[in-house]
Amino acid sequence: MNTGIASPLIAGIELGGTKCVCVLASGPDDIRDEVRLPTTTPDETLGAIRAVLERWAAGPGFAAIGIASFGPVELDPKAEKYGHVTETTKLAWRWADLNVMHRGFGVPVALDTDVNGAALAEGLWGAARGLDSHAYATVGTGIGVGVVVNGRTVRGLGHPELGHLKVGRLPGDQWPGVCAYHGDCVEGLASGPAVEARAGKPGIEVTPDDPAWDMVVHALGGMLHNLVLTACPQRVLIGGGVADGQPWLFERLRKALVESLAGYGVAGAIAADVEAFIQPPGLGSKAGPMGAIAVGLGAL
Numbered sequence: 001m002n003t004g005i006a007s008p009l010i011a012g013i014e015l016g017g018t019k020c021v022c023v024l025a026s027g028p029d030d031i032r033d034e035v036r037l038p039t040t041t042p043d044e045t046l047g048a049i050r051a052v053l054e055r056w057a058a059g060p061g062f063a064a065i066g067i068a069s070f071g072p073v074e075l076d077p078k079a080e081k082y083g084h085v086t087e088t089t090k091l092a093w094r095w096a097d098l099n100v101m102h103r104g105f106g107v108p109v110a111l112d113t114d115v116n117g118a119a120l121a122e123g124l125w126g127a128a129r130g131l132d133s134h135a136y137a138t139v140g141t142g143i144g145v146g147v148v149v150n151g152r153t154v155r156g157l158g159h160p161e162l163g164h165l166k167v168g169r170l171p172g173d174q175w176p177g178v179c180a181y182h183g184d185c186v187e188g189l190a191s192g193p194a195v196e197a198r199a200g201k202p203g204i205e206v207t208p209d210d211p212a213w214d215m216v217v218h219a220l221g222g223m224l225h226n227l228v229l230t231a232c233p234q235r236v237l238i239g240g241g242v243a244d245g246q247p248w249l250f251e252r253l254r255k256a257l258v259e260s261l262a263g264y265g266v267a268g269a270i271a272a273d274v275e276a277f278i279q280p281p282g283l284g285s286k287a288g289p290m291g292a293i294a295v296g297l298g299a300l
Helices: 042-058 114-125 186-190 192-199 212-230 241-245 249-261 267-272 284-299
Strands: 010-015 019-027 030-038 064-069 109-113 133-139 143-149 236-239
Touching: 010 042, 010 114, 010 284, 019 042, 019 284, 030 042, 064 114, 064 284, 109 114, 109 284, 114 133, 114 143, 114 236, 114 284, 133 212, 133 241, 143 186, 143 212, 186 192, 186 212, 192 212, 192 241, 212 236, 212 249, 236 241, 236 284, 241 249, 249 267
Parallel strands: 010 064, 064 109, 133 236
Antiparallel strands: 010 019, 019 030, 133 143
């Protein structure tokens, strides 16, 4: 299914927790079509995505398919459940088979997590170009972190799930958190649903001086602290609905990270240019969909 152009067209599928974005493109400056679909049940959502792929296959065609999915998802091609969502907090999607979307199109297919894909896209076209290592974090309905080292996403026995780290709590705070698995992990304390549950209203309506944000900043600061000391990224890009809706959070997160590191190790280098170290994605809202394109390019 060769498009006959220098930059091959990729069918990218960003499978998110609340919506899916299907995009036919070779990169952020060459988007031929985009279709947004709600994430409902696996049968309904995956069937609707396959219908989009069938339409594109009929013309103009595509050279590969890239899937960037919410997780956890089985990424080991040798595993029996390769391409299946595993023990996710989205209960209806546990063990859903994503392969039903792409079977039979006769082109290479690559699969990664949505945050890993966004991290790849930022390295190719966004705010991480030229770096040896970087991370992309999304703070929204869930919290996830994709890590890229030397142009490749980090994976092994599974893939990074920093949103489910357990971090130190604010002194005296006993709020249980909202994660179905861990209660007060980072996602349970700082995701969009956590903010809404804690404040009693959607995050976009919670004013910057609301004390609910103290918990969010503390949990995310702990996650960033652990990320710096384990994955060693040269830059961290933060997107997602919560971060996009509260741009003032960046300054608080930068301060929280510097204070948490307390001068240890690379803390001085980070503090010297913390605005560059923690910043929004260069691709903005395109980071997720372009992540699926970046994953598909890897299939070639």
